[in-house]
Amino acid sequence: MTRAILLVLDSVGCGAAADAADYGDVGADTLGHIAEACAAGRADREGLRQGLLRLPHLDALGLGGALRLSTGRVPPGFSLPPATASWGFGIERSNGKDTPSGHWELAGTPVDIPWGYFPTKNPCFPPAFVATLLAEAGLTGILGNCHASGTNIIDDLGEAHLRTGWPICYTSVDSVLQIAAHEEVFGLDRLYDLCRIARRLCDPLRIGRVIARPFVGVSQADFRRTPHRKDFAVPPPPGTLFERAAEANRSIVSIGKTGDIFAHRHTGTELKGADNDGNLDHLLDALDTVADGGLMVANLVDFDSDHGHRRDAAGYAACLERFDDRVPELLARLRRDDLLVITADHGNDPTFRGTDHTREHVPILAHCTARGPMSIGRRDSFADVGASLAAHLGLAPTATGSSWLARPASRA
Structure with a gap:
């Protein structure tokens, strides 16, 4: 064989x-x-x-x-x-x-089926989607809510995330919702749980992936993403x-x-x-x-x-x-x-x-x-x-x- x-x-x-x-x-x-x-x-x-x-x-x-x-x-x-x-x-x-x-x-x-995409306008996520995500995750707000580069948005909003405890949510031209959060302050398991909620909410929208983007660091000068990224994809x-x-x-x-x-x-x-x-x-x-x-x-x-x-x-x-x-x-x-x-x-x-x-x-x-x-x-x-x-x-x-x-x- x-x-x-x-x-x-x-x-x-x-x-x-x-x-x-x-x-x-x-x-x-x-x-x-x-x-x-x-x-x-x-x-x-x-x-x-x-x-x-x-x-x-x-x-x-x-x-x-x-x-x-x-x-x-x-x-x-x-x-x-x-x-x-x-x-x-x-x-x-x-x-x-x-x-x-x-x-x-x-x-x-x-x-062969069309993927769903979030619009290029800001904010880009539907208000009802955000409201349900916040309610189910026990959060009071999110940061981002826009199209962005993953590395740039962590530099731009990482310090605000540490102050507020709000996750950074963003997308791109791909069929994706990305959620960045501090691996230690927000917590890796909590980030994964949040992405599981988002995955279920994204299913009716035909969004291909929800991606957990953990990062570490204390300021814009030293923020870096960790290897603990996790993708939550729809089944093939x-x-x-x-x-x-x-x-x-x-x-x-x-x-x-x-x-x-x-x-x-x-x-x-x-x-x-x-x-x-x-x-x-x-x-x-x-x-x-x-x-x-x-x-x-x-x-x-x-x-x-x-x-x-x-x-x-x-x-x-x-x-x-x-x-x-x-x-x-x-x-x-x-x-x-x-x-x-x-x-x-x-x-x-x-x-x-x-x-x-x-x-x-x-x-x-x-x-x-x-x-x-x-x-x-x-x-x-x-x-x-x-x-x-x-x-x-x-x-x-x-x-x-x-x-x-x-x-x-x-x-x-």
Whole structure:
């Protein structure tokens, strides 16, 4: 038997989708623009990184080829060597450009219903919603009630939160309600309980996620978010890759915020590190222990949360380079029959306007020594990833998607 590993590099998109205009994202290109910023010296930072974007191990797997196939160009720092893995790119079919829709589609279940969103006006939350939230949570008020960047609003309102005890509630162009509160003063369990109330109240509004955003510090000068973020998502549609693996009694390991994204439905053993490196460590440990037939899914969120939303091209580039440094370590842990798929769930171009996700294609790199490189090409749904992993594991097909493993093998 064999194993499957899905590694989602959160927000590492590779070029604007054909429908990007519907989302205000024409011209977005996360990887391409980061590479161009590095080549122009705009992503240099003393003590962090400088020069061209250097991702030699991902490039060897075929990332340069995936970028050219997606956008028609090879960005600076990438090349077209004979790929050691299969490569291509995926197009999102789901509505939106959020984390749940991207992950659910990768797992074989695109989102065809429209998400609900909070309006851009301030205050943005319906008065009846706020009144019920306050009453059920025993609160006298909230702060924020607007569209905002998560890091900026904590800087702006963190001290007021400490004075009043009121949680900071905000949203974005995504289908989300985020609630920030001091982990020690407000209390982590109390924040989670508040988010559970908000989750129930958001259900009729079709809001995809409620996110707890704990932070620590005593003033604007030292506020920082902690690793204890928790997502409260609506359940995914039936027929996911996770569900198929659970039906077959396979071992399942979910790493990072994966369990939260799938509302803990069939997500098996859940492990969460403090950062990308911590989550990669969990994945490496799982590769040493998970039995044949097992499924491992990991999300690496630092690209998105620490750098994409903050429009930090230098930090994003350094984060990519740090991940690339660890790719050989990851490949060395794979068994001959293991299938590793490295992809993303959406874009978050740090050179683009605003602070939100961007509607983009995603690269797909698939490595399996026993199978060798195969042609992946353009995939018209992220669901093809889930379908291919299910086929590799010999599981019942996912709800949607077409496996590239069903195609005759060819040199990528």
